[in-house]
Amino acid sequence: MAAEQYEQLLRTQELDTRLAQLAHAKATHPLLVKIDQTRAHAAEVGAGVQDEREERHRLERDQKRLDDEVAMLDAKRADIEAKLYDGSVTATKDLLAMQEESKNLAERKASLEDAELEIMEQVEELQAVLDRAQQEIDADEQKISDFEAELAESFAELDAEAAQVQSERDAVVVSVPTELLDAYDRLRASQPGIVVARLVGGTCQACHMTLSAMTVDQIGKLDAEALVHCDQCGAILVR
Ligand SMILES: [Zn+2]
Known part of the structure; x- marks a missing residue:
């Protein structure tokens, strides 16, 4: 029979080995890899629609510009229409010129609205692509949060065992x-x-x-x- 202190040292080694295994199990947990992979996938999907996102922003700016222009045309036309009927202009030539101008403005507005419709269609198509990507990203984020919950549970078990092993080691090592x-x-x-x-x-x-x-x-x-x-x-x- 070996001296007691050596038996206790052997036991200390066993417990230290177990502590190292538990630390290793945390550091190399398979869920960490899954989380990394899922995060990378979400980032890849996001990066994959970067062009579409920029294009949509560009189109939205165009749309805003057209909206403003249409509003300006409307104001201008309302102004002319008011003057046409308020009696402030009486010369036939002037009235005809104003009617012509009002017609031009209406035509200009119609063509801007056509352009706006086209833009809206393009935005819709882009949005569909972006929505699909976002759904994928949302699914990835849900997965990540599930994995993280599972990981936390697993770490809690490993930590609880480590605490138990550590307290046994503390008790054993005093005999060495x-x-x-x-x-x-x-x-x-x-x-x-x-x-x-x-x-x-x-x-x-x-x-x-x-x-x-x-x-x-x-x-x-x-x-x-x-x-x-x-x-x-x-x-x-x-x-
Ligand atoms: Zn040896």
């Missing part, structure tokens, strides 16, 4: 002497994988190399609490 814990921390910082391993039948369970009979014999003579490292992989051996 400081020097031993320092040696363990240094090893963990310098190499990946297992740094505390049982020595079973002369074989290190970290690297699975068998120590020489002489080494095993020497180790056997040491005090149960002496710190022994595997001469192959450097792991702290638990005897």
Whole structure:
């Protein structure tokens, strides 16, 4: 039976490994990839209709310009019509000229309104394309929000387990002497994988190399609490 402090160090390692797994599970959660992909898709759809969006703005500006022009023509024509009938102009020549002008204005207005109708049709077509894109983007955003809710739930479970493991580690680690814990921390910082391993039948369970009979014999003579490292992989051996 190995000295208790080594058993506790092995348990500490197990708990640290679990904590690292839990942190890794959060960092590499598959939902993170799905969220990124969905976000990228929404951005792509949005960028894909950028031209249509700009074209619609341009047409809307044109429409506004035509509206203003039509309003101006209306005002001008109302002015002429009023003068035609208020008796302020009496010369036939002038009256005829004003009637002609009013007719011209009406024709000009009709042609502007035709142009406006064309613009409205184009805007409608563009809007249909933009609406379809927006529906896709909205669906993506809904997906992202579902994924995020699912992720939060999953993270909460992982965090709860990590808190439990951490509190067990806190309880276990008090039984490990400081020097031993320092040696363990240094090893963990310098190499990946297992740094505390049982020595079973002369074989290190970290690297699975068998120590020489002489080494095993020497180790056997040491005090149960002496710190022994595997001469192959450097792991702290638990005897
Ligand atoms: Zn080893």
